Amino acid sequence: MALLEVNQLDVRFALRKGEVRALRDINFTLERGERLGIVGESGAGKSVAAFALLNLIAKPGFIAGGEVNFEGQTLNTMSERRLRKVRGNRISMIFQDPMMTLNPVLSIGEQMVESLKAHRRISTKRARAIALDKLQQVQIPSPETRLDQYPHELSGGMRQRIIIAIALLLDPDIIIADEPTTALDVTIQAEIMALLLNLCEQHNVGLILITHDLGVVSQVTQRMLVMYAGRVIEQGPTREIINDPQHPYTQGLINALPQMATPGEQLNQIRGSMPSLSNLPGGCAFHPRCDFIKRADGQTRPACVEQVPGFVTSGNCQVACHMVAEMQEDRRLKEEGQ
């Protein structure tokens, strides 16, 4: 059994103008020590997915269906009291903005000791020793002094290192990192990503990395999910998806990167923009932007407009696209005919 199993997760927001379905039919698993990337543009539902894993969806949002199984326990139906033993302890989170995550009125040491003592019955002295050890692991210079400093005294990169140290504090099984390096400069981002990767490998910690940066996902993760308008549209091994994306949206995203084009030439762009979740087009949510909805004979595939695509298997990947399904069907019929 996988360490973490997400089945048919469904998250909705009850708004005055009606219910908005922020996430639907999310299915994935995470093995111990595995690194999984969740990629998508803003509004695709990546962060909602991360929050839903720990049942942290705030009102008016709620988990309308499906389950999150962690070591056989269902997290989304668990009592708050028991859930608190999992949060931060077995599964910890790293957020995008390190300044928002750290408490500005507590010193670094106090914050670290606080979370250690909340989960374990240990002395303050012992807790400080563990905290110091973690700060050394994230390669913070002069860690003893840092323990007594406040967040505003540290730079952005340093704060994010501290957040990583706090995430590792209780030796969790899984770290969920929501855009951990987006607020940082490139050279600092490279350092932090290398550090995170290194620590996860060393301690055999599973990582769920949420980002919009395909470069980061491709370098850090083993498997990835691509999200669009609240659904997963493609999932599978990272290398396979990056090298040979099947879904037109994934293809578009990768081809739109400046590094994929000849300098000075036109970039390949995806038309239009992501639809609002409260006003999704019928059928495949990507169809108004898709270049492949027409068949070879110039006719629009009716399924793309009318029917939500299910997953088809392509290599080791799962793709939710009518075109891919149709092409596979054609190939199968051809082979049968021979």
Added chain:
Amino acid sequence: MSATATRIPVTETRGDQTDAADKAQDAETLLEIHDLEKRFSLSGDFLDQLRFKGGKLVRKQEHVHAINGVNLNINRSEALCVVGESGCGKSTVARTVMGLLSPSAGEIHYDGTRIDNLSSRQLLPFRKRMQMIFQNPYASLNPRMTIQQTLEEPLRLHHPDWNRQQVVEQVEQVMASVGIDPDWGKRFGHEFSGGQRQRIAIARALAVDPEFIVADEPISALDVSIQAQVLNLLMDARRERNLTYLFITHDLAVVEHFGTRVAVMYLGTVCEIADTATLFAKPRHPYTQALLSAIPRLEDDGPQHIRLEGEVPTPVNLPSGCVFHGRCPYANARCKQEVPVLQTQDDGVRVACHAVEEGRL
């Protein structure tokens, strides 16, 4: 919002336009920046600066040294990209060039005329020729003006002699050229998505037919698929209107694609200027090398970047000598004392580094 709403301008005639742009490439210098410096006071006004110290009243002033002696030339119809990490002074350069900030020292010459000491009335004809695009389209559009009003305002200011018909026609034409439906003029900025707002901001800059555009991180606030759209739009505008760009960004992949020349900045100084292809093929300055190695690529090579010691020092107390020496793996005693100046290499690349000069690197 329906997807048909965003129409992409078609550019069938691209081939010959590129040629035209290339021909103009070897043209003259449009903008010159000489020894530009900009300091921001941290100590408030005169009374705030006074302190009692040992029974005496002393005046203490502290400054952020945002730009320290920057020299740049921008040739007509090129796209000069300025890259660097946050706090390196790249946006300050952009704002000083546009006259939004006045330099503490140094001169800015536009097309042969010194512009940094002109009054706002004297600047007006130059403002029509140079326009700016800002990073955040959510903040740069006036929320109380319709798109029509937003786009008409610069025209009314710079063409007071135009009649209503001319203004409306120009607005319609510029809206079509950036791919926004001219029927949307009655709407307000908040009704549009980020990418569309940035198109409107670009339309506002293009409305007065400028020749020089300063773009300060114009795509950083946008999603990946929208970034490509806006970048294409900026490149089309450059070809069609023979524009010159000063393009500020932190994203090196964008620089590689968009820029004809690149200036790399670190802590208020330019450490390397080179043609884009040369810079990416053969970075000289140790900081440029580290910066290039940090780009996350799609290839399966794992993160292999050059590690830099420590972090960017504070611009309040600048390090002595080369500002980069504290993090540089090649720094020696000379780097700690002597400030390196830009020196032209054999292939025209200009680098400010003692190690490169001495052949240690």
